[in-house]
Amino acid sequence: MKLRHIEVFHAVYVTGSVSGGARALNVSQPSVSKVLKHAEDQLGFSVFDRISGRLVPNEKGKKLFAEIEPLFDRLNDLDRFALNLKNLKTGHLRFAMTPAFGLEVGPAALAQFAKNNPDITIETETLHSGQVVKALLDNMIDMGLVFDAPSFPGIQKQHIGRSGFVCVAPEAMELPEVDVLMIENLVGLPLITLNQKSILGQVLTRKLEDAFGGPVESKIVVETYHLAKRLVKQNAGIAVIDAITALSGDLTGLQIKKITPSIEIKVDVITRLNEPKTKFQSAFNGELKAAMDEFCSKRHYKLLLK
Amino acid sequence: MKLRHIEVFHAVYVTGSVSGGARALNVSQPSVSKVLKHAEDQLGFSVFDRISGRLVPNEKGKKLFAEIEPLFDRLNDLDRFALNLKNLKTGHLRFAMTPAFGLEVGPAALAQFAKNNPDITIETETLHSGQVVKALLDNMIDMGLVFDAPSFPGIQKQHIGRSGFVCVAPEAMELPEVDVLMIENLVGLPLITLNQKSILGQVLTRKLEDAFGGPVESKIVVETYHLAKRLVKQNAGIAVIDAITALSGDLTGLQIKKITPSIEIKVDVITRLNEPKTKFQSAFNGELKAAMDEFCSKRHYKLLLK
DNA sequence: AGACTGTATAGCCTTAGGTTATGGGTCGGG
């Protein structure tokens, strides 16, 4: 079976017709018709029954599709992978981080690194945590910075710091006059939470459910914590977010409180497994750690977390 | 990247040269040279450095290979899969079992089934347990009969009976005059054991090691229990094998003893997951169960195992 | 130097896979 056969079979199968497949593949209908026929000839059996002029997959076709579908996905991945490989240059750093680090820690580390290594070119972006892992596996990037990196085949993580969750509320809101807020006290307040796509969102939801003893009722669910913070500032509710986001950028109009029981999260640098780190990758790793430490001390981080 | 590019790149990479790849693919050297060049042109970067007239994979080439290799294997699997699909017919049963069942239980069930379903054609073979699972996943067969089917993605198992291990010794050999042999008593005797490729071999070795309190020293290691049995008959040693093999076929010249602690193993029919069973597959399943029960009662199986 | 091995280029041929043009089914709606 040639690659074209697989592509055509797949397209025809998912669209449900030769013409549909042809449209999907941007070729003419007769071409698809012919290639499909050729594929069937070569296989030695038909994969579609022609009933009343239409194509309907038969038993063998269904089985073949079940086998081909995952393979097809991987073939598509390959092309993307190869494309990303083009950008692989020596003296070039490709780095992604989650939005939490995008305002302070990341820029600080990148700036320092760029200064120390003027001949290295840099490519960077902020992505959500799942996308960072994917980008790493797809060879779109070489290093990533995320919270609580999951154990993932082909991914290597290195712990460079830690953070935790804090509560962020509008300054105007009346909260118990305490240093440390009990999570249970949040019940009934208009909560802004993170959606479940990210590790952080999952960790937080689990903890909140534990503390509340039941499901969490969110007023607003957001994708990134920065957005949550902006919403809090607009008096849209109260949020439990990571301390790094909370303490990044502008803090006016906000009150920030520690919570108990405290929720710790790790800060990890992730790279591909079994791939020798270049000298400048190690250097950048050092800058990230330094920027984390710096941020933690400068922003009274200790005061909040321990 | 076209399929041919993947094939050629893979062949050149593993053989280490264009000429080698050409030989492996059974095409001329210039053809491989050209296709490889074309692939590199299309990718937009070179994957091999030409140093002193030879090809040596560069950084990108290595990464690409790491990505392509597993994909390549799956593509090869696909062709085999498609080939096997050719034999998929309605009214046709493809069945495999481990050698233990090949002498009595399997033939009995097949014979009865064939008699009851004269219009169904049958295809059968004996394979080692790992091969049965693989054949099932490759769509070479539709049902399999094995001991202690492992939990395997895509495989569904159904328990139809049970067996256990017994000790088989030459009639001439002097053994303790007891009904039930302690496993520990086997230490020092010339043991014939099963290799570790099969589930049974692994289970047995683990149990023996537990009982012996140390590694098992085998005089002979075999692939199938029938072979072990023949060897016992030739006075080559003493074996611990499954009761079904032990009680199948000719028993002259052998003494069979229960062992303690007893070792139980399940007898499972395996099929592909999420695939509706045909009526006759269910019927054959029934025949297998019946044949198992019949064999157990007829051969004084109870006496040995309970 | 000469034999050997490997790669690349040139020139030629076959065929998979693309095109447009066309004809023959099936079906729902006026």
Add this chain to the structure above:
DNA sequence: CCCGACCCATAACCTAAGGCTATACAGTCT
């Protein structure tokens, strides 16, 4: 009930990928 709107298949044609042989060229090892 026939007409337009789909759908699929075939015919005739074209292009280029990928095969071949022949040949030149670059290292390596006797």
